[in-house]
Amino acid sequence: MADATATLPGAAAAASAGRRRNYARRYGWFIVPAGIVVLAVILFPWAFTLFMSAHEWKIGGGHSYVGLGNYQKLFTDERFLLSIARTFYFTALAVVLPMVFGVAAALVFNRNFPLRGLARTVFILPMMATPVAVALVWTMMFHPQLGVLNWILTQFGIPPSMWIYDAKTVIPTLVMVEVWHWTPLVMLIVLGGLASLPQDPYEAAKIDGANGWQSFRHITLPLLLPFIVVALIIRTIDALKAFDTIYVITQGGPGTSSETINIFLYLQGFAYYNMGYASAVVVVFFLLIVSLAALLLWTRNRVKQI
């Protein structure tokens, strides 16, 4: 009996493992289609991109193995290195400004005031517009002689700006379009967070005599932080990916002064047909994004622990 009871857990484990094997054998085939899709649309393109990045590969021409040659060339290519710097400059501005304005707008729209619903709707309209259409309209408005923006400036006695037509102002101007377009997204995420905040801490703070700023600084902001970090991650990824707006408005110009990694990559791949070199850019860019995403996720986890 003692022997029998001693062998029971082992027998149960063996039976359970057998059931699992049977289950896997019987139903494992159901994951095959999903596996094929993942293989075809994620793993194969990745493997092929890595393969191409090790080749001198030209559309319409042949290809030859160059090993790490494309990567070596990348790190001595001044145009590529400058495009990385521009990407981070653009991303920093295109993340920070919508975050600041988005949080401020959410705090405003969280209060009760007449026509709040209408104002919220109007505020989120830019987000609904197609980026290419938006970019084309902005391009017309930026025209230094005939654009409406310079007309407005001159009405207030301010000298006209060169907007996208000057190397010094082109990136801040492109950021302005991004801010206009994507601040509503941040506002919506943060507004959702504000709506879910508990009221008890505010009542306790009021009893303790906290003023508005103290309530915001010590209650609202810490409780909102997880939502802000989510918005930050989404905005960072979006800003790093930004292509359509920049391409339509400046095509990376004047000269190369707004050429970000995405524009550089596009030109290498689809204007110069250097598929091998473009693949190496993709790999490096992917590693940069993964590193940045890991950093942001680590920050998010830290925030949760706080």
Added chain:
Amino acid sequence: MAMFTRRAALRLGAGVLAAPALVERVGAQQAFDWKRFKGEKLEVSLTANPRSALLIQNQKEFEELTGIKVGAEQIPEQQHRQKFAIEFASGRPSFDVVGISLHVNKRQIGRAKWCADIKPLIQDASLTAPDFDFGDFGAGAVAYSTQADGRMDTIPEFTDYFILYYNKELLAAKNIAVPKTFDELYTAAKALTDPGRQQYGFVGRGLRNANVVLWSSFLLGTAQRDTVSPEMKLLTDTADAVWATEMYQKIMRDCSPPGSVGFNWNECQTTFMQGRAAFWIDGVGFAAPLEDKTRSRIAGKVGYAVSPAGPANHHCCLFGTGFGISEQSRRRGAAWLYLQWATNKQNQLRYLTSGAGAPARNSAFRNEEAIAASRFPREFFTTLVESARIGRPGLPEIVPVTEFRDTIGAALTNTIGGADPATELRKATEAFRPVLEQSERAT
């Protein structure tokens, strides 16, 4: 009773003598079987422009003539170039007929042999309509469509010349004559520039890549003329290239609106249409919008002239497009019928009279009746004829044309900002030389 005069007798005699030839011609025309590929369906991939729009608008004519159905698409120029290159490289392009910008893709399609040689088709009497009249195509256009190895893998469609547009009213106000040389152009443009009134003497492309064709206009006037030697060596940092860049720099800095550094043709067109610039050098296809009273403030006041001469030569930039038949197409016969229809005399005349561009056929320019009825002034047509005489390719016939335009274009953009032309050209030439050498090695 009517008299049978000597003149009537001569007329009758001439008619009798000519009758066999006429009967033979009519007979041949009737004998040509346009319907031999009836029921087939062709896929046609074109660049979006007014000429493609005209063809698509009239393609029912072709469908009724041949019984062939046509599925035609128009895609913006840049995207179209990428699309057909990728589709050709895949080995299974989705189209049978494709529109090609010869000034960008000629060497690329020639090297990869993506398009079928059209010469055997032209020589095949059973496939070529007797009235196709290949001899009517301009020699320059045919040369542009012909590869170095003698294959003709596109049929010429359109030739684009860079011409000088000017605002007659602004010139008349200051009693300034139409400039004949680039030096005169600069002097006139400088005299007409008045930034206080937002009035500028010149407007031209400053945007990287797009600006190279304006710079080429200046370079074509030098003794050197070209950007690449016959031995495929870069000639972009020579004394002549520096002269062209200095001319480009001073006219863009001294006479053009602020912000021209980011101007492509569309910004130039807007500025010129609004009467803010006196001169503009660009392609011939802009006459239609400039003369459109609903869009242009200067309609009826636009002057047309050939591109001015340089210190050593007088040329204008020439660009061209053609239609090719995919080497992979299984409907080659039907595709050849489409090419014959698309480039027939009627369609080519439509291009000219609608202002969509200069046709590759000579006959269109000889049609006095159509020219007289056109909404464009006669000087527009005489400018085109004269430009055809002095036209010379505005871009080198190399595979990495886009990279060439980007690299040299960035240098030109920098010079508008004040950078030294010789230094910028030297840097750009050094950057592009290995690209060209590698490309030529692959060839």
